[in-house]
Structures are given as C-alpha cells and as structure tokens.
Amino acid sequence: MGNGRTSARLARLRTRRDRATARQGHTERRWLRVDWARLGTIVAIIAGIGTLLFTGVATYYGAEISKDQLRQSQEDAEQESRDQAMRISFWVERDETIHVVNRSSDPVSAVFVTFDAWSSGHRLSLGPKNVGISKVHFLELYQYVPPCSEILITKEEMRFENRQTGKWEQLPDRRVLFYEMSVQFVDRDGLKWVRSIDKLTQWKRGSDEHSHGNSLTEPLRGMLPDAPVAKSVEPCHGKS
Known part of the structure; x- marks a missing residue:
C-alpha cells in the first residue's frame, strides 16, 4: 500500500x-x-x-x-524715446497767460510755439473788401527751453500787424481766445516732436502745415517783441 x-x-x-x-x-x-x-x-x-x-x-x-x-x-x-517728450507741456491760465514747460532734466531745442489768438467780438483790422479780421497767427521760435523751467507768454506782450496802417499794435483789452495751439521741439536724442492740446506725436514733414482760410479771412501776423525769460519750475523729473 x-x-x-x-x-x-x-x-x-x-x-x-x-x-x-x-x-x-x-x-x-x-x-x-x-x-x-x-x-x-x-x-x-x-x-x-x-x-x-x-x-x-x-x-x-x-x-x-x-x-x-x-x-x-x-x-x-x-x-x-518718449520719456523726455512727455515732460514738455503747455496750458493757458485764466489771465490769458500761456505757459510752455519743460519738466525734464535736459533742455529741448528749436522750440516753435504756434497759436491763433482771436479777439472775441472785436475786429482788429479790415482785410480786402473791408472784411473784418479778428484772428492773429503767432509762430514764435526759441533756441531752447532750459531743463526744469518754463517760459511765459502774456497777452500784454502780443502784437499784431494792422493791415490798414502797417503798424504793429497791442491786442485790445478784451477777452482773447487761443486756438490751434502746439509746441514743436527737438529732444535730447535729436527727435522732433509736436505737442498739441490732446496728443504728443513725432514730427513728420507736412504735419504742421494747415490752412488759415482764404485771402479775405487770413489771420493777421502776430509777434512778441521781447523774448520771454525762462523761470524755474517744480516739480521736475530728475531734480533733487
């Protein structure tokens, strides 16, 4: 088993x-x-x-x-590239004084200040066919605006050419309105800029050309007999 x-x-x-x-x-x-x-x-x-x-x-x-x-x-x-250009500005005070300000730490050069002054309700001169003209065109050139400074343009300094007499006269003691204002300048890098009321752009050929109307209503010529003095301004970028 x-x-x-x-x-x-x-x-x-x-x-x-x-x-x-x-x-x-x-x-x-x-x-x-x-x-x-x-x-x-x-x-x-x-x-x-x-x-x-x-x-x-x-x-x-x-x-x-x-x-x-x-x-x-x-x-x-x-x-x-826009850093300095953004620090260039202008405005008009109630007393009709124009401020052009450089708040950068470098100067700007070849500064063209352009504006039209309109004498409200008052004819400054008669043009062709006795058309009344109340507008004056200003184009002022400044070699430079120093750093951290501003220039002031007062109404008392403004003169216009009377087409009837050929003389330069002071604007009347009436309210003046400013139109078509712009500041053209060259920054520290050699770039050209245009500052207008509502924008900042690089300058292009032809961008500052505009018509002032026909020969009957063309603005009178304006000028500033004395160059305004630059004043220091605060605050200023880069200034301690």
Missing part, C-alpha cells in the same frame, strides 16, 4: 513538472515567433513622432515667447 501511494504521488509530480515545462516551452516559442526588427521599427516610429510633437510644441512656445520679448523691447524702447 505504501509503495502504491508513493508511486501515485511521484506520477502526479511528474505530470505537474511536464505541464510546467510545456508551458515554458510554449512561451519560449511564442517569443521566438516575435519579429523583433519590425517591433524595433514600430518603437522607433512612435519615439520619432513623440520627439516631433515635443519639438513642435517647444518651437511654438519658444516663438511666442520671442514675440512677447520683442514686443516688450519695442514698447520699452518707444517709452524710453
């Missing part, structure tokens, strides 16, 4: 071992049937596609970053 049981147990063990060996052989034969060259090609293609996708995404974002950097550099350069 003992020998029979032992033989049966050994038979079962051999059967299990044979099955395991068969499975192992089957697995080995399956791996042997794999086309490794083809599999390598497929893996290489997938890796190549992944690399292309990564490169494409990286290139796209790199280009976008470069665009942003270029745009920022251009904006910074434009801001720097």
Whole structure:
C-alpha cells in the first residue's frame, strides 16, 4: 500500500513538472515567433513622432515667447524715446497767460510755439473788401527751453500787424481766445516732436502745415517783441 501511494504521488509530480515545462516551452516559442526588427521599427516610429510633437510644441512656445520679448523691447524702447517728450507741456491760465514747460532734466531745442489768438467780438483790422479780421497767427521760435523751467507768454506782450496802417499794435483789452495751439521741439536724442492740446506725436514733414482760410479771412501776423525769460519750475523729473 505504501509503495502504491508513493508511486501515485511521484506520477502526479511528474505530470505537474511536464505541464510546467510545456508551458515554458510554449512561451519560449511564442517569443521566438516575435519579429523583433519590425517591433524595433514600430518603437522607433512612435519615439520619432513623440520627439516631433515635443519639438513642435517647444518651437511654438519658444516663438511666442520671442514675440512677447520683442514686443516688450519695442514698447520699452518707444517709452524710453518718449520719456523726455512727455515732460514738455503747455496750458493757458485764466489771465490769458500761456505757459510752455519743460519738466525734464535736459533742455529741448528749436522750440516753435504756434497759436491763433482771436479777439472775441472785436475786429482788429479790415482785410480786402473791408472784411473784418479778428484772428492773429503767432509762430514764435526759441533756441531752447532750459531743463526744469518754463517760459511765459502774456497777452500784454502780443502784437499784431494792422493791415490798414502797417503798424504793429497791442491786442485790445478784451477777452482773447487761443486756438490751434502746439509746441514743436527737438529732444535730447535729436527727435522732433509736436505737442498739441490732446496728443504728443513725432514730427513728420507736412504735419504742421494747415490752412488759415482764404485771402479775405487770413489771420493777421502776430509777434512778441521781447523774448520771454525762462523761470524755474517744480516739480521736475530728475531734480533733487
């Protein structure tokens, strides 16, 4: 009986071992049937596609970053070029005094101050065909406006040429309105600018040309006999 049981147990063990060996052989034969060259090609293609996708995404974002950097550099350069020009301004007080101000720490040169003065409700001179003229055109040139300073142009200083007499006369003691005001100047970098009532632009040829009407209503010529004296102004950029 003992020998029979032992033989049966050994038979079962051999059967299990044979099955395991068969499975192992089957697995080995399956791996042997794999086309490794083809599999390598497929893996290489997938890796190549992944690399292309990564490169494409990286290139796209790199280009976008470069665009942003270029745009920022251009904006910074434009801001720097306008830095001084933005500190040049003008305005008119209630007493009809014109202020032209340079709040930068450098002078501006070749300063043209242009404006039309209109004497409200009063004819200053008669033009052709006895047409009454109430407007005077001023174009004043200053070699420079010093840093941190302003020039004042008062109504009392303004003169106009009477076309009937040919003489230069003072504006009447009436309310005067100012139109078409602008200040043209050259900054420290040699750039030309025009400051008007509502904007600041770089000067372009022809940008300061405008018509004053026909010969019947053309404004009278105006002038300032004495150059105004520059006064210091506060606050001023770069001045401690």
